[in-house]
Amino acid sequence: MEYRDYYKILGVARTATAEDIKKSYRRLARKYHPDVSKEKNAEEKFKEVQEAYEVLKDPEKRAAYDQLGSGWKSGQQFRPPPDWASGFEFRGGARPGGGGGAHAFEEEGFSDFFSSLFGGASPFATSPRQRQQAGRDHHARVDIDLEEAFGGGTRTLDLKRPELKTDGTVELRARTVRVTIPAGVTDGQLIRLAGQGEAAPGGGRTGDLYLELHIRPHRLFQLDGRDVTLTLPIAPWEAALGATVTVPTLGGTVEMQVPPGAQSGQKLRLRGRGLPGQPPGDAYVQLKIVLPPASSPEARALYEDMRAKLAGFDPRADLRR
Amino acid sequence: MSHEVEVHEVRLVGEADWIAAVDICRVCRIELDAVIELAELGLAALRGGSMQEWQFPAAALPRLAMAARLMRDLGVNASGAALAVELLETQRELERRIRHLERLTD
Numbered sequence: 001m002e003y004r005d006y007y008k009i010l011g012v013a014r015t016a017t018a019e020d021i022k023k024s025y026r027r028l029a030r031k032y033h034p035d036v037s038k039e040k041n042a043e044e045k046f047k048e049v050q051e052a053y054e055v056l057k058d059p060e061k062r063a064a065y066d067q068l069g070s071g072w073k074s075g076q077q078f079r080p081p082p083d084w085a086s087g088f089e090f091r092g093g094a095r096p097g098g099g100g101g102a103h104a105f106e107e108e109g110f111s112d113f114f115s116s117l118f119g120g121a122s123p124f125a126t127s128p129r130q131r132q133q134a135g136r137d138h139h140a141r142v143d144i145d146l147e148e149a150f151g152g153g154t155r156t157l158d159l160k161r162p163e164l165k166t167d168g169t170v171e172l173r174a175r176t177v178r179v180t181i182p183a184g185v186t187d188g189q190l191i192r193l194a195g196q197g198e199a200a201p202g203g204g205r206t207g208d209l210y211l212e213l214h215i216r217p218h219r220l221f222q223l224d225g226r227d228v229t230l231t232l233p234i235a236p237w238e239a240a241l242g243a244t245v246t247v248p249t250l251g252g253t254v255e256m257q258v259p260p261g262a263q264s265g266q267k268l269r270l271r272g273r274g275l276p277g278q279p280p281g282d283a284y285v286q287l288k289i290v291l292p293p294a295s296s297p298e299a300r301a302l303y304e305d306m307r308a309k310l311a312g313f314d315p316r317a318d319l320r321r
Numbered sequence: 322m323s324h325e326v327e328v329h330e331v332r333l334v335g336e337a338d339w340i341a342a343v344d345i346c347r348v349c350r351i352e353l354d355a356v357i358e359l360a361e362l363g364l365a366a367l368r369g370g371s372m373q374e375w376q377f378p379a380a381a382l383p384r385l386a387m388a389a390r391l392m393r394d395l396g397v398n399a400s401g402a403a404l405a406v407e408l409l410e411t412q413r414e415l416e417r418r419i420r421h422l423e424r425l426t427d
């Protein structure tokens with residue numbers, strides 16, 4: 001595994017005070033928090049910052065980490081020394097400063113470096129005694145495509161669940177869960193998987209897993225609840241004279257009538273062609289008139305002919321009212 | 322060692338569903354007092370006569386979970402988290418509208 005320089009991650013000196021560390025964490029957490037950040041790899045960065053703060057905010061963990069020495073560099077191959085954490089006293093015989101089981105969930109996604117030093121069977125890890133009797137419900141976000149929201153689908157999720165080992169320690173166990181996503185889910189929709197949250201060490205009620213589904217932006221369709229909107233480019237003569245055009249919808253292509261005299265921005269409705277549901281959403285087709293370029297002598301002549309023959313047309317008449 | 326679990330039971334949590342306050346606390350990893358404060362700030366409706374009966378609409382879970390994350394990770398208080406959630410939701414809605422308008426003008 002690779003060594004992690006927690007001081008470098010938080011941008012503080014090894015001599016930094018607890019207050020400096022807290023300030024730096026707050027600044028970086030604000031910058032990379034996945035709920036507010038638009039930075040690239042924000043989630044990954046935020047986890048790094050959280051992991052570094054988890055260690056450096058705690059005097060005992062920080063002291064243990066410092067004991068490794070300052071000769072290491074980020075990314076350097078690392079293995080915990082055999083006498084790791086010996087000589088430390090732990091409050092309550094378990095994780096110092098531990099706030100109970102809540103941390104175990106937060107630590108999901110932390111590096112192997114962290115796990116080898118402070119997780120799993122390490123003396124810093126959460127004691128089973130500190131854990132609650134009932135398993136917690138878990139909450140995870142899943143990004144899906146609009147096509148999956150329309151037609152349903154199967155999604156395989158890699159999750160980690162804290163489990164009690166025979167020696168009394170707790171380890172994060174990787175598992176794969178296959179979830180069937182029903183057709184017609186909307187953005188932000190929750191689905192519940194009963195009994196798929198955290199197991200209760202004492203044999204109590206296993207928690208549930210709530211999945212919050214988020215629909216990725218689509219190349220063609222804009223989603224609003226169950227309704228979808230498609231921007232449909234049409235030629236000026238199709239708008240002026242009316243036309244039958246082929247329109248893509250989530251359920252396949254349909255033929256649609258563009259009425260004569262249609263304008264750019266005008267919306268036409270295809271009832272029931274949005275996301276399935278009770279009632280199903282509608283598909284809206286918003287027209288966008290696209291002008292052919294006057295790039296050939298013939299095209300220029302046509303535009304000049306229009307200018308001459310449609311001289312009474314004033315697109316800016318409303319501005320002079 | 323990873324093992325595969327086939328899940329057959331998936332339940333859609335609909336708009337008409339309500340979740341017990343205690344379950345909201347478990348999912349969001351937040352104290353009951355903080356959830357109540359977020360509700361009082363208008364982030365979610367609350368029903369039920371006594372603490373044991375308090376429930377929140379399931380649809381409010383994502384915004385309560387976001388508020389809880391902001392409180393836990395950024396150290397903001399309930400008022401700040403509620404304000405941030407509402408501003409973030411407004412920002413996302415405006416971004417969605419901008420994307421839509423850009424398609425018309427591109």
